[in-house]
Amino acid sequence: MVDADQQGREFRARAREWLTANVPAQDTDDLGVAKRFQAAMHEAGFAGITWPAAYGGAGLGEPAQLAFNDAAKDFDLPTRPFIIGMGMCGPTIVDLGTEEQKSRYLPPLLRGEEIWCQLFSEPGAGSDVASLQTRAVRDGDEWVLDGQKVWTTLAHLADFGAVLARTDPDVPKHQGLTMFIVDMHAPGVEVRPLRDMTGRAPFNEVFFGNVRLGADSVIGTVGEGWRAAVVMLGHERVSIGTTVARRSDPLAFEVLAADARANGLLDDQAVRTELAELYSRQRALQLFTARLRQEANAGNPPGARGSVAKLVGALNSAFAVDVAGTVGGPSALAADADDQHAIERAVAMNGAPSAAIAGGTNEIQRNIIGERVLGLAKEPSVDRDVPFRELKVGTQRAE
Amino acid sequence: MELVLTHEQEDLRATVRKFLRAESPMTKVRAVVDGERDHDPALWRRLAGELGLVGLTIPEKYDGVGATQVERSVVLEEMGRALLPAPYLSTALAVDTLLALDDEPARAELLPPIAAGELLATVAIAEDSSRWRTTDTRTIATPDPDGWRLTGSKNLVLDGATADVLIVLANSPEGPAFFRVAGIASGLTRTPLVSLDPTRRFARVDLNETPAIRLNATDPVAALERIADLAALGLAAESLGVLAATVEMAVDYAKVRVQFGRYIGSYQAVKHLCVDSYVDYELAVSVLRNAAWAADHDPAEFRLAAANARVSVLPAAFRAAARNIQVHGGIGYTWEHDAHLYYKRAKANELLLGNGVSARVTLADRLGI
Numbered sequence: 001m002v003d004a005d006q007q008g009r010e011f012r013a014r015a016r017e018w019l020t021a022n023v024p025a026q027d028t029d030d031l032g033v034a035k036r037f038q039a040a041m042h043e044a045g046f047a048g049i050t051w052p053a054a055y056g057g058a059g060l061g062e063p064a065q066l067a068f069n070d071a072a073k074d075f076d077l078p079t080r081p082f083i084i085g086m087g088m089c090g091p092t093i094v095d096l097g098t099e100e101q102k103s104r105y106l107p108p109l110l111r112g113e114e115i116w117c118q119l120f121s122e123p124g125a126g127s128d129v130a131s132l133q134t135r136a137v138r139d140g141d142e143w144v145l146d147g148q149k150v151w152t153t154l155a156h157l158a159d160f161g162a163v164l165a166r167t168d169p170d171v172p173k174h175q176g177l178t179m180f181i182v183d184m185h186a187p188g189v190e191v192r193p194l195r196d197m198t199g200r201a202p203f204n205e206v207f208f209g210n211v212r213l214g215a216d217s218v219i220g221t222v223g224e225g226w227r228a229a230v231v232m233l234g235h236e237r238v239s240i241g242t243t244v245a246r247r248s249d250p251l252a253f254e255v256l257a258a259d260a261r262a263n264g265l266l267d268d269q270a271v272r273t274e275l276a277e278l279y280s281r282q283r284a285l286q287l288f289t290a291r292l293r294q295e296a297n298a299g300n301p302p303g304a305r306g307s308v309a310k311l312v313g314a315l316n317s318a319f320a321v322d323v324a325g326t327v328g329g330p331s332a333l334a335a336d337a338d339d340q341h342a343i344e345r346a347v348a349m350n351g352a353p354s355a356a357i358a359g360g361t362n363e364i365q366r367n368i369i370g371e372r373v374l375g376l377a378k379e380p381s382v383d384r385d386v387p388f389r390e391l392k393v394g395t396q397r398a399e
Numbered sequence: 400m401e402l403v404l405t406h407e408q409e410d411l412r413a414t415v416r417k418f419l420r421a422e423s424p425m426t427k428v429r430a431v432v433d434g435e436r437d438h439d440p441a442l443w444r445r446l447a448g449e450l451g452l453v454g455l456t457i458p459e460k461y462d463g464v465g466a467t468q469v470e471r472s473v474v475l476e477e478m479g480r481a482l483l484p485a486p487y488l489s490t491a492l493a494v495d496t497l498l499a500l501d502d503e504p505a506r507a508e509l510l511p512p513i514a515a516g517e518l519l520a521t522v523a524i525a526e527d528s529s530r531w532r533t534t535d536t537r538t539i540a541t542p543d544p545d546g547w548r549l550t551g552s553k554n555l556v557l558d559g560a561t562a563d564v565l566i567v568l569a570n571s572p573e574g575p576a577f578f579r580v581a582g583i584a585s586g587l588t589r590t591p592l593v594s595l596d597p598t599r600r601f602a603r604v605d606l607n608e609t610p611a612i613r614l615n616a617t618d619p620v621a622a623l624e625r626i627a628d629l630a631a632l633g634l635a636a637e638s639l640g641v642l643a644a645t646v647e648m649a650v651d652y653a654k655v656r657v658q659f660g661r662y663i664g665s666y667q668a669v670k671h672l673c674v675d676s677y678v679d680y681e682l683a684v685s686v687l688r689n690a691a692w693a694a695d696h697d698p699a700e701f702r703l704a705a706a707n708a709r710v711s712v713l714p715a716a717f718r719a720a721a722r723n724i725q726v727h728g729g730i731g732y733t734w735e736h737d738a739h740l741y742y743k744r745a746k747a748n749e750l751l752l753g754n755g756v757s758a759r760v761t762l763a764d765r766l767g768i
Contacts, residue, residue, distance in 0.1 A: 257768050266768055273759035275768055280710040280759075287685035291402035298403060308681050366674040367667065374650050374673055376664035 008067045015071035018044050027076040031157065034081045038112025041079070047086065048110045051094055055106035066297060084154055085109045085116030089162045091235040096220040096228055101181070105160065117158035117184070119149040119206060120229060124394020127364050129164070130173045130226060131383075131393045134208065136165035136180060145182065145211040151358070155191045155204035158184045162232065164225050166388065173388045177225030181217045182208075198350045236359065250345040251320035251352070253279040256327050263329035271326060278323045285312045304372035311365040314355035321352045400697075402688045404473065412473045418450060419481040425737055431484035432597040432740065437561055438485045446485065447516025453487070454514025457494055461510035468629070468694035472636035472687060479640025482740055484598045486519050488633055489558040493520035495629040496566050499622040500577055502615040509564065521562040522626070523553035523604050530753040531627040533568070533575035533620055538606060540569040540578060540613070547571070547578060547613055549606040555751065559602030560589045567611065568623065575619045578611035585610065596747035598740060627752060628705035632690050634748045635708035638716035639687050641745050645716075645723040646676045648738065652727055663726070672726055676719035683712040706762040714755060717745040
């Protein structure tokens, strides 16, 4: 047998060399840069590493992907517009798509020509996604889509979306769902930016009014949308687990320690011990994710233990907000308009609550860990066997 | 860095766990808790002879096994899990001290009988501040025609009342230095203390013109730092075992205890308590493996990692031990239940090298902030 470690090292070295030569020095959100970079990455064989070669992937195994991730952790890749497509929608089409869907959608995605978004969450369906109310009604061979989605990353740039809709309200909630591919440029699709509490609008609300979907737009099987969603969320967990935090995080220990120094606060023992505690928590999480990586390389995938990293990251962010306030000096409260550092810190402080909500709240992560890792009993489900039509959903008024 | 144990290290863990389950069950721990004895000398001989654990990190030329700190961490984890009431940590720290100093004759004389389980040794570093620093040392060493005489008072000496040899930190005219003192030396008063943790034995050691032999050391201050860091690592390893045991106890109980017609582990309020302890465990394993690996491979990283293990692992074990009592409810608060023994060991380990503030200050110092 050829030495797998040796192959991994070679792939990692090749990836590092390519990334060093091709990643733009200045981190950017420019769409043109992103598309050109994605195309070049595909050309070099680093996009869709585990995807089948027949649809433009590299057809390699998981170790090659891990080797690439390891090499990429030292770079800020300008590929954010493709995160959902490459990390979630594409892999789900690889798993569940028809031959036609794979040939039509995967190659342009890999080449950076088409952008994707994922449309699950709704105002009435957050942690309980299966209670969603967007409906798709059959009309001959086609379907008609109506409803509202929220927290949709990239919808304003997206060419296509993977949308989860209710196709049968007369069966229990998990059974009446279907996943579709929706053309985001189709008539009846309206995208509105959604401002979050930081004042920025990195997400969107998406409204569907009489949007027509072709019969060939179903991903997987009609009525088995929940299974498709589970497949996609499995890919999301992997992609969150393998996405490495940007180096310039204003809430990182190194940055906040420098703030404390700049503000003359390191003579204060209370400040020093708070910073030490922050280091300790952030370092523990780094070591945990490094350990999961070493275990994965040895053939033990993390599974639901990935939720531990997600949860701890959110808890650490919340703690770091307090430390940032402590060490930031007056500029933590109000800063000159051209004080970019203070303003980025303020955005990060105001953005911390999202870490505890997005991608599964802390409470949901704790349920996942408790039930799937520790094997504790689930809470009794009152809605599992009831037709969706009879359920309470979202925010109800007291009767 | 290596954060995952090898098959051989996992085998070592399994061997130690099996042995301690069979030979040091809670009924035997309770005999020590109830004050019937300080430890079980027959068990100690088997730990040393049959299992080779007492000489684990002692080099082979002194009749030891020559293993690394990673192996010793694994052993200490299992001893923490079993709350083994034996003078293992104290002896291990004495071994670390002899290896950190530069006294070849003392090593050659003391390490082989330690490895054989025939000689109990401990370190007497802390005084009233309880911190392991030369600047907190008030004990005085004065030269004498036959060697040295020590006068002062050492506090929180682990197994200090029973050790055959004590390695004592004192101030000599040339600066801080380490000395060996026989347990039967004149002018030595060893007073057993009432410990927060009844599975541990601490003593105050008063020295009054006590004869001592100086141990050769080129840099006693650096040696003390290394010894204190290895003590932090050892305590963290034990506490990781405590943490693991309490997570398992809580989860196991939440799976069988029913209230209001449901297993209590199905309630999020209880489930999330168990999860928070498990999360503490996963982080603690990661921090500890890195520190144990760094102890033998990366001195700069070890200074940080050992300080971080104190800040990170020791309080985490106490949190988990407290949550375990909470998950058990009333039964967990009884003397009969073992939960309190883990709670007490976790808190005692947290305090042995100084309080939590001092742990964070040490980490801050090492971070250069």
